[in-house]
Amino acid sequence: xxLPRRLVFASALLLVSYAxxxxxxxxxxxxxxxxxxxxxxxxxxxxxSTQTGEFGGQRITLQRFAEVDTVLYEYTAGGLSWxxxxxxxxxxxxxxxxxxxxxxPDEEARTIRGTLSDDGKFLRLDDNYCADPAxxxxxxxxxxxxxxxxxxxxxxxxxxxxxxxxxxxxxPTVQPQ
Numbered sequence: 001x002x003l004p005r006r007l008v009f010a011s012a013l014l015l016v017s018y019a020x021x022x023x024x025x026x027x028x029x030x031x032x033x034x035x036x037x038x039x040x041x042x043x044x045x046x047x048x049s050t051q052t053g054e055f056g057g058q059r060i061t062l063q064r065f066a067e068v069d070t071v072l073y074e075y076t077a078g079g080l081s082w083x084x085x086x087x088x089x090x091x092x093x094x095x096x097x098x099x100x101x102x103x104x105p106d107e108e109a110r111t112i113r114g115t116l117s118d119d120g121k122f123l124r125l126d127d128n129y130c131a132d133p134a135x136x137x138x139x140x141x142x143x144x145x146x147x148x149x150x151x152x153x154x155x156x157x158x159x160x161x162x163x164x165x166x167x168x169x170x171x172p173t174v175q176p177q
Contacts (some may be wrong), residue, residue: 035095130155
């Protein structure tokens with residue numbers, strides 16, 4: 001018994017459709033959001049100087065609400081500062097980075113930018129540690145709010161910059177002391 005061409009074509013089209021629907025999806029999953037949409041996160045590198053006993057470092061508290069995101073910024077200048085409420089808080093929709101503007105008392109306003117590590121356990125700031133561009137400033141995510149601050153790390157000695165050789169017959173410059 002011969003089937004009409006239309007029926008053969010419709011049957012083949014139906015089989016192909018089922019095959020396409022049955023294949024596993026190979027589409028990429030969207031990247032996981034590191035920052036939760038709601039809640040409070042604290043990132044800190046606060047430490048205690050072994051020589052003076054004073055605090056060092058900074059602490060950033062990000063509060064995420066339905067209406068707005070807020071940041072409290074604390075830094076040290078001999079002692080721990082009062083929290084400074086940040087303005088212009090912007091969080092990346094993917095939850096990977098954020099920035100905000102602070103104006104501590106008697107200082108210029110400045111913008112602080114940070115990017116989270118892939119696992120969300122560290123916040124890497126655009127500033128650098130000990131004025132060394134090769135060492136980024138990293139603040140750990142705080143999960144144990146009762147732990148004591150650790151000892152501060154000393155800044156590594158500055159790297160020696162190779163001096164350029166002066167042309168013959170030119171005396172070297174003397175640095176004032």
